[in-house]
Amino acid sequence: MEVLIDPEYKSCSIESQYTQCIGSFNHLLHLIESSSPSQNGFSPNVTEELGRFRVWAGNTGAHRTGRVSLDYRLREASHIHAQVIKLLTDLFTDLEKAKAIRMLDDDQPQDSRTQWEISFEDDPEFMEELGLTEEDETSQPEVEEFVTCLADITHIITCLYRFSMATRNATPRDRLHKITSIEISHFEYWDIAHIGTKFPTAESYLIQRLGKANTRRRQLMKYYRQHHGTIARYINQERESGFIIKASTTIANSTAVKSQTTVSTIKQDAFHVYDVPPGPDDDQVSQTSYATSANHQRIRIAQPPNPDAAYNGTPFECPYCFQIISIRDRCAWRKHVYRDLQPYICTYKDCARPEKQYSSLHDWYGHEIQVHRREWYCNVCSKTMLNRALFEEHVEQTHPEISVHSNIKTLTSQCERAKTSDEVCPLCGCALAYSEVKKHLGGHLQEIALFTLP
DSSP, X not given: OOOOOOHHHHTOOHHHHHHXXXXXXXXXXXXXXXXXXTTOTTHHHHXXXXXXXXXXXXXXXXXXXXXXXXXXXXXXXXXXXXXXXXXHHHHHXXXXXXXXXXXXXXXXXXXXXXXXXXXXXXXXXXHHXXXXXXXXXXXXXXXXXXXXXXXXXXXXXXXXXXXXXXXXXXXXXXXXXGOTTSOOTHHHHHHHHHHHHHOTTSOHHHHHHHHHHHHHHHXXXXXXXXXXXXXXXXXXXXXETTEXXXXXXXXXXXXXXXXXXXXXXXXXXXXXXXXXXXXXXOOOOSSEEEEEOTTSOEEEEEOXXXXXXXXXXXXXXXXXXXXXXXXXXXXXXXXXXXXXXXXXXXXXXXXXXXXXXXXXXXXHHHHIIIIISEEEEOXXXXXXXSSHHHHHHHHHHHOHHHHHXXXXXXXXXXXXXXXXXXXXXXXXOOEEXXXXXXXXXXXXXXXXXXXXXX
């Protein structure tokens, strides 16, 4: 069934609607700040929403024209484009209504204003955020209208944030192949030296592999910053009536970045909601987690600080990958950061894909279990060998009667299983029970990757 689109929304551009909203936002903030001290208690709230609106625009390119703009990305998704226009139109309407309320309130003499009793029993915390306390038993009827307008403005901006999450491409965001042109090789020597200093007993190949992985992470972080800088450029400048207005609050770094940025095209069927659920591997909730070894040594992992808006369900912009995300708890935040960093990498020398990075502890250890952490158990003498060739040699020499009557290759495959023997950590040299290897070694890899965060 075809959805009808209002022709008014089809003919508008997101950039022009954004410019209108910013002009109205600035005017509203000016009206509030120029009023008497007793009447400008809403200034922090309006400033906060103005900042959130700029972050959304800088993240999506709503303020830009040309190939980096949100208009260009949505050129093949007219229905989604119309929905954004409708949200911006509603936002402008509420801003203009709020301005009218403020101007009407300022024009009335103080002693002629009608009093209105406000109940604080319904939502005292919200009223306290707006600068109104229980001591204010009466207030103007305009205050209630203004509070309603501000709540509508907050809701619309939150909808715009969720729109950015929903229109993100469904394919995984793996851009490691796009960062090779970013020159950051001068970090490689120091990253390798850092690993060698931190784990002096580790083998040379592993030190080299982990150091180079950290250099690639630095490239990826720099790519994210450049990509975001290109889209968010000029976000701190707004046009109103032909004049350039400097933003009162700096939200994003608008430094010009010389880079070629490819902006994705959103198609009509690419409307997928994105959220970060807590994963099964994220079983600790403290900001600092620990991995315990067999000899009770603990690896202290300093987690990145939690964003202010992390746990109240409000979408926010990740300071590392600059995606707009919504998380529910510390585990979900940590999982998102690790997905950005892809901290896990195979620790075996003979791996066919030694540079492959994993964002999930489960995927990484699953690779090592399926490919490398194997052993061969002899059912006759209960001996365990860590090498296929050694097992075959053991059967032929120790149990020749079995090798004669059985196919040695089939027998070897039947006796193969996941490794269950204790081992030594390849990085720090700690003795580990097989059940502790995943958490302990994974903790080392997390700690190494977190070192690259800006």
